[in-house]
Amino acid sequence: KAGVTQTPRYLIKTRGQQVTLSCSPISGHRSVSWYQQTPGQGLQFLFEYFSETQRNKGNFPGRFSGRQFSNSRSEMNVSTLELGDSALYLCASRMNTEAFFGQGTRLTVV
Amino acid sequence: DQQVKQNSPSLSVQEGRISILNCDYTNSMFDYFLWYKKYPAEGPTFLISISSIKDKNEDGRFTVFLNKSAKHLSLHIVPSQPGDSAVYFCAASHTGTASKLTFGTGTRLQVTL
Numbered sequence: 517k518a519g520v521t522q523t524p525r526y527l528i529k530t531r532g533q534q535v536t537l538s539c540s541p542i543s544g545h546r547s548v549s550w551y552q553q554t555p556g557q558g559l560q561f562l563f564e565y566f567s568e569t570q571r572n573k574g575n576f577p578g579r580f581s582g583r584q585f586s587n588s589r590s591e592m593n594v595s596t597l598e599l600g601d602s603a604l605y606l607c608a609s610r611m612n613t614e615a616f617f618g619q620g621t622r623l624t625v626v
Numbered sequence: 627d628q629q630v631k632q633n634s635p636s637l638s639v640q641e642g643r644i645s646i647l648n649c650d651y652t653n654s655m656f657d658y659f660l661w662y663k664k665y666p667a668e669g670p671t672f673l674i675s676i677s678s679i680k681d682k683n684e685d686g687r688f689t690v691f692l693n694k695s696a697k698h699l700s701l702h703i704v705p706s707q708p709g710d711s712a713v714y715f716c717a718a719s720h721t722g723t724a725s726k727l728t729f730g731t732g733t734r735l736q737v738t739l
Contacts, residue, residue: 520669549725557730559670559715572726606669610725613658613677617669 518543520609520618528624536597537621541588541609547571548590549615550582553604565590597625629653630718639737645703645733647733649716652697656717660727661690661701663712671717674701706737 522541527611529535538611541548543574549561550573561574588609602625608615631650639645649659657678663669676683676699683690689702690693703710711736715728 528680536658547725549727551727557643558731559717560727561726564737566725574726588655604667608669608727613729614660614672614675616672617662619669620667622667 520616522605522607522618522621524620524621525619526624528626529597531597531599531625533597535597535623537592537605537607537623539590539592539607539609539618541590542611542616545609545611545616546586546588547610547612548584548609550590550592551606551608551617552576553606553620554602559606560602562592571593573609594623601623601625627691628731629656630716630728630730632714632716632733634733636734636736638707639735641651641708641737642705643713645701645706645710645735645737647701647703647714647735649699649701649730651699651718652726653718653720654697655720656728657721658719659690659692659699660717660719661719662708662715662729664715664732665712673714691735703735706735708724708737708739709738711735 547566549564564572580594604620606620608617660675661673664670692699713732716730
């Protein structure tokens with residue numbers, strides 16, 4: 517059974533640009549959550565999508581948005597990138613109580 | 627406000643000995659707790675979880691203990707192996723928002739030969 521797949525693995529963007537990250541959950545998992553990991557703040561919850569609807573949201577500015585498609589694949593978008601957005605972005609899919617994470621996308625903003 | 631705390635940033639244990647990783651939480655709404663293991667540049671790997679209706683859950687070499695009155699949980703690894711060297715995160719959630727995991731800051735475990 518394939519795990520959670522995130523693409524791309526690495527990304528370098530310039531300040532002010534926008535970026536889209538992709539996540540394919542484990543087959544059969546309808547819940548997809550996104551997390552940001554930085555050295556200073558640790559792992560922080562961004563938002564969760566379930567059946568194409570945002571179900572929960574963390575404390576991030578509106579520049580961070582997401583969506584989910586009918587096949588449960590999810591995308592996360594960050595607009596007007598700032599240097600502080602440099603982080604490892606992790607996607608997790610869930611069927612019941614345990615969340616299973618992808619390998620993450622390392623975003624560097626220069 | 628750090629609702630989940632792992633006060634030991636690092637821990638070194640000899641191979642074969644017991645590793646004990648600790649985690650404290652402040653939010654009494656949390657009713658489900660998980661431990662994840664993470665290698666650099668990879669996503670966290672789920673290890674073990676426990677519901678607040680239990681005080682112990684065991685899976686092979688890993689046991690998690692929950693003390694609700696103290697708002698404290700611990701992960702025991704016995705015996706520790708070099709491959710266990712990684713950063714361990716505890717995470718908590720509550721039924722109302724089960725998808726939203728609140729993570730601790732992690733403890734780096736090094737298992738030495």
